[in-house]
Amino acid sequence: MLSRFQRGPRAPRLVLGLFALALAAGCVASDVPPAPAPAAAARADAPAAKEKRIEAAPAAKPAAKASDVERVLALSFEDNRVQEHLRYLSKEIGPRLTGSKRYDRAAEWCRQQLAAWGLDARLEKWGEFPVAFDRGPSHGRIVAPVQQDLVFLTAAWTPGTNGPVRAAAVLEPQDEAGLDALKGKLAGAWFVRRSPRPEGKLRRAIDDACEAEGVAGFVSSARGELLVMAGNHTVKLDKLPKHVRVTLRVDQHKALVERLVQGEPVELEFDVKNEFAPGPVPCFNVVADLRGTEKPDEYVVVGGHLDSWDGAEGAQDNGTGVSTALEAARLLTAAGVQPKRTIRFVLFGGEEQGLFGSEAYVKDHEDLLAKTSVALIHDGGGTPLQGIAPDYRMFPDFEAVFAPLRASKTPFEFTVREVDALSNSGDSDHAPFLRAGVPAFFWEQSEDGYERVHHTQYDTFETVDPKSQEHSARVVAVAALGFANLDHLIDRGALQDQKPAPRRRMGVQLDGAKVTEVTPDGKAEKAGLQAGDLVLAIDGRTVKSQGEVVAELQRGGPKKTFRVQRGTAEVEVVLDYTGDSGELERAERARRKAEWLEAHPRPPPAK
Numbered sequence: 001m002l003s004r005f006q007r008g009p010r011a012p013r014l015v016l017g018l019f020a021l022a023l024a025a026g027c028v029a030s031d032v033p034p035a036p037a038p039a040a041a042a043r044a045d046a047p048a049a050k051e052k053r054i055e056a057a058p059a060a061k062p063a064a065k066a067s068d069v070e071r072v073l074a075l076s077f078e079d080n081r082v083q084e085h086l087r088y089l090s091k092e093i094g095p096r097l098t099g100s101k102r103y104d105r106a107a108e109w110c111r112q113q114l115a116a117w118g119l120d121a122r123l124e125k126w127g128e129f130p131v132a133f134d135r136g137p138s139h140g141r142i143v144a145p146v147q148q149d150l151v152f153l154t155a156a157w158t159p160g161t162n163g164p165v166r167a168a169a170v171l172e173p174q175d176e177a178g179l180d181a182l183k184g185k186l187a188g189a190w191f192v193r194r195s196p197r198p199e200g201k202l203r204r205a206i207d208d209a210c211e212a213e214g215v216a217g218f219v220s221s222a223r224g225e226l227l228v229m230a231g232n233h234t235v236k237l238d239k240l241p242k243h244v245r246v247t248l249r250v251d252q253h254k255a256l257v258e259r260l261v262q263g264e265p266v267e268l269e270f271d272v273k274n275e276f277a278p279g280p281v282p283c284f285n286v287v288a289d290l291r292g293t294e295k296p297d298e299y300v301v302v303g304g305h306l307d308s309w310d311g312a313e314g315a316q317d318n319g320t321g322v323s324t325a326l327e328a329a330r331l332l333t334a335a336g337v338q339p340k341r342t343i344r345f346v347l348f349g350g351e352e353q354g355l356f357g358s359e360a361y362v363k364d365h366e367d368l369l370a371k372t373s374v375a376l377i378h379d380g381g382g383t384p385l386q387g388i389a390p391d392y393r394m395f396p397d398f399e400a401v402f403a404p405l406r407a408s409k410t411p412f413e414f415t416v417r418e419v420d421a422l423s424n425s426g427d428s429d430h431a432p433f434l435r436a437g438v439p440a441f442f443w444e445q446s447e448d449g450y451e452r453v454h455h456t457q458y459d460t461f462e463t464v465d466p467k468s469q470e471h472s473a474r475v476v477a478v479a480a481l482g483f484a485n486l487d488h489l490i491d492r493g494a495l496q497d498q499k500p501a502p503r504r505r506m507g508v509q510l511d512g513a514k515v516t517e518v519t520p521d522g523k524a525e526k527a528g529l530q531a532g533d534l535v536l537a538i539d540g541r542t543v544k545s546q547g548e549v550v551a552e553l554q555r556g557g558p559k560k561t562f563r564v565q566r567g568t569a570e571v572e573v574v575l576d577y578t579g580d581s582g583e584l585e586r587a588e589r590a591r592r593k594a595e596w597l598e599a600h601p602r603p604p605p606a607k
């Protein structure tokens, strides 16, 4: 999943242009062991074959003196198995495309694990996909004039080659004359498209010729080194895409085109095992409850999506989020905790195609939403969970819930960051909950290195740091227990302010906290800010980065006093937003906040 910190509108998840993939020398997830898929089991009521040995329920409860959370924390340091779960998901099962045998196998395995730990675990059907799609091992290589393995992808829900196809490579012409020269030579050839391709009439003529003569398939260039997987799940069995579409890593595509431009007779061989099967394919979420003792009909939802794209192992998107949920469930049951509220672990399907599993969950469990205190979604990769952003109404509760974690010797910092309004980036399974009025959170974590693995050929188990995963499983376990044991549901007053107040803008370019450019007629120019000014503080609060300047600008009243370093002097300028659109909304929210804090005085911060 694209990280929410990029905030850019995500490329639409549904049909992301057709790409194709298989790693050099047959790496894409090897053949599927014939374990009966749970859907098949569910469909055929056949008894599910036992997967990896499922541990028995944990031994007797440890000494009574330690509190529930202390026992959970202790266990999370002594015996943390999050990486075992991730290794099994990534290596034994592999990528889990919704509607594939691997997804079904993973769903059943997770259900069996959760059940073995004593949870009430089941598969909940949320819908169907028209066609099943499974990948087998795929290879591609140049076979003449040299031997070279190729790194490529084929998009999900696109055809394979039905065995190895060896054929001449033909380079896309650049003019009509070139096309005429190719007529009669396209049948069965691997058609190498240029990057960029010719446009307009010529492109149509080329496509028509390829169609008419029947090329073996198309070989195009990826944008770069990363092979970003995608695909269109809405294909129909009677109208499947016809052509094999190979997307080659950019450097290999460039070299191939160069050979062909030099007139070298190149032969390529691709063996792509992409398999379709008739639908409708039932699609499931995995749902498992650790039932509450005092308020069993009140819920804390914990989880993330189980499905992944199938370009590698789906380790960081989202094996990491699934394995922390599994380990949290195991730690809580192994520690023998008895939560007041029910802790519900949900592993969603269909997330990559459009949050289908979580949208359906929220719809199908509408009756439970009012009593769902929070939903916590882990889907930001393998970096440690390091924060969460409640609003001022929720802040004291969150501080209380995470205090034991922050007092523990966990190796990573964890911050409860107070915000004025919950933000809904819409890009993961927390979004449907927020839209339905349930306080839902996407854990905050650094996205260093995430772009390299996100939906790419590099999303493998080896890229995940065990220490950060163990920490993240600990965070999820402590959070689930903490929220389940609060004596009240989390205040959802914040949900009325979901739409963030219109942002204040300065009308400058910033490099860090330095003004590099001032837009004519902008707020800053009117106030007297100049290019070269280094912003030191806003309303007396020190700022050091662009993010801090922008965040500080949104706080408080409409008159913002900037203290800046200008040459050797320090000067003050005031940017005044009084009367601007959004300021009324801001003032109203600030009034509501002041009123609320007055009515709910905070306990003095713990020493």
Ligand SMILES: [Zn+2]
Binding pocket: 001, 002, 305, 317, 318, 351, 379
């Ligand atoms: Zn994701």
